[in-house]
Amino acid sequence: MTTTEEAAAPKADVRGQETPSSSGTPARKKSRSRRRLWLQAIPWIVPLVALVVWQLSRSDFLPSPVEVVQAGVKLAANGELAEHVWISTRRALIGFAIGGFIGFALGLLNGVSEVLANLLDTSIQMIRTVPHLALIPLVIVWFGLGEEGKVFLVALGVAFPIYLNTYNGIRNIDPRLIEMARVYRLSKTALFREVIIPGAMPSILVGVRYALGIMWMSLIVAETIGSNGGIGYLATQARQFVQMDIVVLTIVIYALLGKLSDMIAVFLERRLLRWNPAFRATPKA
Amino acid sequence: MSISITIDQYSKSFGDNSVLRDLNLDIPAGQFVALVGKSGCGKSTLLRSVAGLEEATGGRVLLDDQHITKPHEQLRIMFQDDRLLPWRSVLQNVAITATDHDRAVESLQAVGLADKVDQWPASLSGGQRQRVALARALASSPEVILFDEPLGALDALTRLEMQRLIEGLWQQRGFTSLLVTHDVGEAVSFADRVIVLADGGIALDLEIDLPRPRLRDPAFLAHENTLLDAILHEPERSHS
């Protein structure tokens, strides 16, 4: 968890799909669009094959995909599933908002002020390396078993990648652009709006992407505390009653939520980094 | 209406490296001055000092009567690199200080790029980007423009085009200009006056009183030779 947070722009995999040119005969076009469909299908081959193999191999310890789906349908029908998913999502979002804000603010302050960076960065790096599980007893003592502790753990997890990437992003802004801004006598606000924030944005978004992943991981840990709803609670309950279909269902839900967050992150990158040739598009598009 | 530049006993060192020493130079309002000299002789440093980007070690720089300690409102620089904001469109880049949209468009028209307003800088050629940078410098109608080898990275044809463009705009608007260049021919074809910088001071201050547009006639070449001599022979003189 700690090593994957480092800024490393995952540019290649967020590139837009090739847009077919308008030239070419209809037949040519058709074959090209078929090719495109095929390209889009490729990533799903491995999961599909895995699913089929899973369904065919019977085991007492692992429910089949069909059983998992049935469990999902049953829980969805009585509204239980939606409620748990909503409770977890709410925790995740509140934690992300708080942690994201703190991480961003600290990154911004340390990125702009060398004195503050000197004062704070080492301490932040030290706290960063503490595993969440080690904090659980403390969190229970501080916050009890309610919502606050869970939100705290998520916020804590989210804050670091955002902090780190905001800080790095600001420090790596081209100093020549800052100098240009000086010659053009930009105000402090304009400097932030025109140069610093957009300049750091690619790095910040990498942080957001990691943070979204960590958000769910922290939540899984957090939801083992106490017993008041959420996907983690659902999983814990199911484990106690050896309802393996529901246990697997919760894992699948986490995977889907994780994938969804990642798609949101990719969308943000495409939208906010349109200017970057790696993300293609024209202004005002 | 433009502004005069006065450099008064100006010195600048970086640590032990004394780059400029007790330099005096008066540039009347509206004059076009070219600054030439060997690489590392301090041309950029002098330009940056006039721009208020360097802290003086001694002496001072005045624009009209104002002592320069930070960038002056009526002064712009064009750097060797375009320094456009890659995340802003061409128009937004030009409008960075001239918040007035119409003036930004006008300025882009003046450099012949009115059709590129909605492009990202990344989609332009090097020459076009440099023209956008020129449009940005012009947009606020500054009284002084400093050029630090703005054409150095361009191919010969684009360079010629840009030279004509800058000369035309200067004649039209009359801003005071200080141009750093490696190219002695460029200096002679552009400038009212060429300064050769060497050994921390001014080695030659040459008036160019040829009619414009300038042709490469014998008088032109004579000026070029004088300048080349001054640039190439100065170090020997300073040793003796």
Ligand SMILES: Nc1ncnc2c1ncn2[C@@H]1O[C@H](COP(=O)(O)OP(=O)(O)OP(=O)(O)O)[C@@H](O)[C@H]1O
């Ligand atoms: N920020 C700086 N810190 C330390 N030394 C510097 C700095 N800027 C310039 N110098 C030194 O000052 C001297 C003059 O540099 P300057 O950039 O003014 O030269 P120049 O005449 O513009 O050269 P060129 O034609 O290659 O651009 C050089 O020796 C350089 O090493």
Ligand SMILES: [Mg+2]
């Ligand atoms: Mg230079």
